Amino acid sequence: MTVANMDYKELGKSGAKLPVLGLGTWGMGGFSSMRSGGDDRAVQALRLGLELEMRFIDTAEMYASGHSEEVVARAVGAEREKVFIASKVSGENLSYERVLRSCNSSLARLQTGYIDLYQVHWPNPSIPISETMRAMERLLGEGKIRHIGVSNFSVEQTREAQTALSKADLVSNQVEYSLLDRSIEEDLLSFATGQHITIIAYSPVGRGQIAKGRGRRWEVLEQIAGKYGKTKVQAALNWLIVKEAVVTIPKAASLDHVRENAGAAGWKLTREDQTALNSAFA
Numbered sequence: 001m002t003v004a005n006m007d008y009k010e011l012g013k014s015g016a017k018l019p020v021l022g023l024g025t026w027g028m029g030g031f032s033s034m035r036s037g038g039d040d041r042a043v044q045a046l047r048l049g050l051e052l053e054m055r056f057i058d059t060a061e062m063y064a065s066g067h068s069e070e071v072v073a074r075a076v077g078a079e080r081e082k083v084f085i086a087s088k089v090s091g092e093n094l095s096y097e098r099v100l101r102s103c104n105s106s107l108a109r110l111q112t113g114y115i116d117l118y119q120v121h122w123p124n125p126s127i128p129i130s131e132t133m134r135a136m137e138r139l140l141g142e143g144k145i146r147h148i149g150v151s152n153f154s155v156e157q158t159r160e161a162q163t164a165l166s167k168a169d170l171v172s173n174q175v176e177y178s179l180l181d182r183s184i185e186e187d188l189l190s191f192a193t194g195q196h197i198t199i200i201a202y203s204p205v206g207r208g209q210i211a212k213g214r215g216r217r218w219e220v221l222e223q224i225a226g227k228y229g230k231t232k233v234q235a236a237l238n239w240l241i242v243k244e245a246v247v248t249i250p251k252a253a254s255l256d257h258v259r260e261n262a263g264a265a266g267w268k269l270t271r272e273d274q275t276a277l278n279s280a281f282a
């Protein structure tokens with residue numbers, strides 16, 4: 001088997017090293033509720049991803065109503081110390097007590113004593129972020145989580161989350177980012193880069209669309225990818241991870257897709273090619 005040439009980036013200012021390519025799990029074990037039948041395939045895909053050095057798995061208590069975390073536990077097995085696991089507490093569970101309860105439930109489903117990165121899945125304006133972050137810092141103090149992150153937070157909400165933390169740094173914000181959705185380039189990307197907050201780009205394959213696109217801009221992508229002996233998806237993922245603050249978490253249940261995605265690291269699009277893609281996908 002070809003082993004990927006993985007690259008690593010610092011998670012926020014934490015000193016921890018994160019592979020630039022992780023493994024998404026939305027749809028593994030089910031979507032918003034548990035669905036039986038696909039677990040073995042998902043476990044196999046995650047294990048292949050780990051073998052190919054994508055040793056970073058992103059999940060959430062909400063995915064498959066918690067069952068996705070159980071699938072992750074199966075895939076990781078005895079390799080726990082060698083895998084960076086990120087999970088998320090849902091927006092409706094952001095009160096102090098609920099954050100603590102959600103984390104304990106996630107730990108049980110993940111069959112682990114700690115979560116490497118615990119993220120607020122989406123903001124909830126009815127609960128002060130200071131309350132949520134107090135609970136997050138308690139979990140950090142107890143060793144149940146190693147780092148604190150957010151997801152789907154605007155610049156303003158990210159600032160508030162940073163300010164609400166008294167003992168720890170906010171290390172990451174997980175947001176949608178791909179050639180097909182570049183809205184974070186308006187402000188969040190430069191803010192995060194300046195603050196040393198890692199952007200974890202979700203839906204980087206445009207939920208599969210990047211492999212299927214037809215027309216002029218897709219020809220540009222294919223032609224640029226071809227110069228490096230790469231596919232459209234590999235070039236689209238590389239376009240994300242060449243950016244200083246960005247890592248990404250494509251989800252793939254197909255083994256061929258996992259292999260293809262792993263080939264997005266270990267090389268770099270030139271600045272000229274990045275610019276050409278920026279114009280084609282403006």
Ligand SMILES: NC(=O)c1ccc[n+]([C@@H]2O[C@H](COP(=O)([O-])OP(=O)(O)OC[C@H]3O[C@@H](n4cnc5c(N)ncnc54)[C@H](OP(=O)(O)O)[C@@H]3O)[C@@H](O)[C@H]2O)c1
Nearest residue numbers: 024025026202203204205206207208211250251252253254
């Ligand atoms: N924080 C949030 O609110 C949030 C929101 C959305 C997603 N996420 C996270 O981000 C992860 C990734 O996002 P996503 O699942 O929405 O979208 P995605 O990774 O852009 O796309 C996943 C889809 O693309 C297909 N795919 C993957 N690699 C491919 C390849 N090389 N060639 C062709 N098709 C390929 C997959 O097919 P197969 O599965 O059949 O291989 C799947 O249908 C999620 O799984 C989740 O962990 C977080």
